[in-house]
Amino acid sequence: MAVSPKAIFLKAQEQGASDVHLAVGVPLTFRIDDVLAPVSKGALTASDIVKVIKMVLGETRYKKFREEQDADTSYAVSGGLRLRINCHMERGNPSMAARLIPQEIPSLEEVGISEELAGLCDLQEGLILFTGPAGVGKSTSMAAMIDAVRTKRPTNIITLEDPIEYIFAPAEQGIVRQRELGTDFGEFGRALRHVLRQDPDVVMVGEMRDLETIAATLTLAETGHLVFATLHTPNAMQTVDRIVDVFPPHQQAQVRSQLSLSLRAVIAQRLAPKEGGGMVAVREVLLNTPAVANIIRENRTPEIASVLQTSGKEGMCTFEADAKRLRKEEILSEEGYDQVLAAVKTGKR
Numbered sequence: 001m002a003v004s005p006k007a008i009f010l011k012a013q014e015q016g017a018s019d020v021h022l023a024v025g026v027p028l029t030f031r032i033d034d035v036l037a038p039v040s041k042g043a044l045t046a047s048d049i050v051k052v053i054k055m056v057l058g059e060t061r062y063k064k065f066r067e068e069q070d071a072d073t074s075y076a077v078s079g080g081l082r083l084r085i086n087c088h089m090e091r092g093n094p095s096m097a098a099r100l101i102p103q104e105i106p107s108l109e110e111v112g113i114s115e116e117l118a119g120l121c122d123l124q125e126g127l128i129l130f131t132g133p134a135g136v137g138k139s140t141s142m143a144a145m146i147d148a149v150r151t152k153r154p155t156n157i158i159t160l161e162d163p164i165e166y167i168f169a170p171a172e173q174g175i176v177r178q179r180e181l182g183t184d185f186g187e188f189g190r191a192l193r194h195v196l197r198q199d200p201d202v203v204m205v206g207e208m209r210d211l212e213t214i215a216a217t218l219t220l221a222e223t224g225h226l227v228f229a230t231l232h233t234p235n236a237m238q239t240v241d242r243i244v245d246v247f248p249p250h251q252q253a254q255v256r257s258q259l260s261l262s263l264r265a266v267i268a269q270r271l272a273p274k275e276g277g278g279m280v281a282v283r284e285v286l287l288n289t290p291a292v293a294n295i296i297r298e299n300r301t302p303e304i305a306s307v308l309q310t311s312g313k314e315g316m317c318t319f320e321a322d323a324k325r326l327r328k329e330e331i332l333s334e335e336g337y338d339q340v341l342a343a344v345k346t347g348k349r
Contacts, residue, residue, distance in 0.1 A: 003048045005055050009077050009098065011039065018100060018279075019135070020083075022049050024093040034271065034279055049094045053087050056096075074101075074163035074180070084165055099135070101165050105147045111140055112281055112331075116315030117267065121148045124201075126264035127221035129208075131233045136270050137281050138230045139165050142204065146228060149202055150174050159204040160191050174201075181206075192216035196223070205229035211246050218243075218255070221262035235319070236266040236286035237304045240296055253299075260297040263288045270319070270343065272336030280331055282340050284308065284319045319344050 008028065012020045017030035024046050027038035054062045056075050065071040071087045075098070084099040108118050120128055128145070130138040143166040149155060154173040162181035170176075177198070185191035188205065189212030195203055208214045208231050221227040233239040240259065247255045266286040274280040286292065286308060295303050308318045317325075323340040326332035332340075 003044075003051060005052055005075065006077050008052065009075075009081060009083055009100070010079075012098075012100060013081050015039070020096075020098040020100070022052060022096040023090065024049060024095065033273065033277060046093050049096060053094055053096060056085060057087065072163055072181075074165065082165070082167070084163060102140070105143050105166050105168065106140060108144050108148050111137070111144045112283075113141065113144060114285075114315065116287075117145075117265070117285065118148065119315075120265055121145055121152060123226055123264060125221065125224050125226055125262075127217065127227045127229065127259075127262045128264050129229055129231055129239060129266045131231045131235070131239050131266060131268045132270055133232060133234065138269065139206075141267065141269065141281065142228050142230065143168075146202065146204055149226070150176065155201040156199055157202040157204070158195055158198055158200045159206070160185065160188060160195070161204070161206040162188075188213040189216055192220060195220070200225055202226045202228070207231070208243075214243055214246055218258050218262055222258060233268070234270075235268045235284055236308065237301050239266045239268065239286075240301050240304065244299075256297050256299060260288070260293040263293075263296070268319075270340070272323070272339050273333045274336065275330050275333045280326060280336065282319055282323050282326060282332065282336075283317070284322065285315065285317050287311075287314060287316050289314060 008020060012030050015030060015032060017032050019031035021029040022044055025043050027043055028040040029036050029038050057065055057071060057073060061071065065087055069089045073085050075083045075085050080103045082101045084101060086097050088095050130142045132138055146157060147168065150157060150171050156174065157176045159178045161178065164178050164180045168176040168178065179185050179191065188209065192213065193216055203220055203225055205217050205227065208217055208229050217227055217229055231239055231242065233242045243259060244252050244255050265288065268284040269281045271279040272282050286304060292307060295301065308316050312321065319340055323332060323337050327337040
């Protein structure tokens with residue numbers, strides 16, 4: 001295989017890979033159905049990887065990468081294939097990880113969003129959080145919901161991303177403005193402060209990564225905007241704690257009050273092997289009912305676990321319950337079902 005971005009990424013697409021890894025001393029590696037598989041005979045050298053990174057970043061951004069030792073970007077290959085790419089250094093050597101982005105934004109049905117969750121697309125305001133570790137499809141699920149929102153009503157949607165992943169095609173109604181960190185804005189917190197002057201109906205925050213971003217996102221959600229955001233937390237209970245704990249102690253009571261009023265849903269997800277091949281999203285869903293709002297406001301977050309277990313009729317579910325449903329419908333494989341249960345038991349939810 002030629003050591004060029006186009007050749008590598010098209011080969012990954014052809015083999016159905018979700019991720020591509022380039023590291024010195026090991027073969028070119030693809031992640032296919034969550035399994036790492038070497039796809040080249042020989043090991044990659046530093047010069048091989050530098051060549052690819054230079055072609056992806058360009059000379060100017062490559063020089064900046066060498067100074068900062070990390071770089072996030074998006075990359076497009078002729079034919080419509082797009083990738084989210086991270087370049088980094090390890091043991092003094094250049095390295096790269098790339099995530100393939102599907103060319104079409106999937107529908108709610110294709111990503112397994114239930115009717116109850118689909119109803120969230122009718123909301124006019126509030127905060128909807130997608131959580132989970134990196135690589136579990138948060139951006140895909142969120143893009144599907146945002147795309148569904150704009151088919152229902154004319155909306156001015158503004159996304160703040162690092163980098164831009166899915167491209168929203170022009171619609172018959174409404175506007176979508178997609179802004180990328182480093183190219184279209186400098187900092188998430190600053191961009192969120194200014195977004196109020198851009199007449200948004202819906203705002204998408206690629207990642208709530210620090211106190212300033214979280215504070216600005218909560219303010220947006222409580223001032224009449226529908227806000228979608230992601231957070232790297234494994235489940236609903238830890239999501240609430242993470243948001244509150246990032247603030248100084250003297251502000252936490254106020255933040256719990258804000259969150260209890262503005263939060264609409266926490267959708268935590270992970271991927272597990274699908275029956276017949278591929279991966280499927282397994283979700284834990286917390287909806288902010290009056291009972292949940294009281295729990296958040298009164299700092300009784302451990303009680304969220306029991307609410308999730310007893311509120312299935314309201315559209316909530318635990319990972320275990322969702323895995324059981326998917327297994328019963330023969331969507332989740334037996335291996336996948338066992339993986340989910342094992343992860344929950346060991347606390348890796």
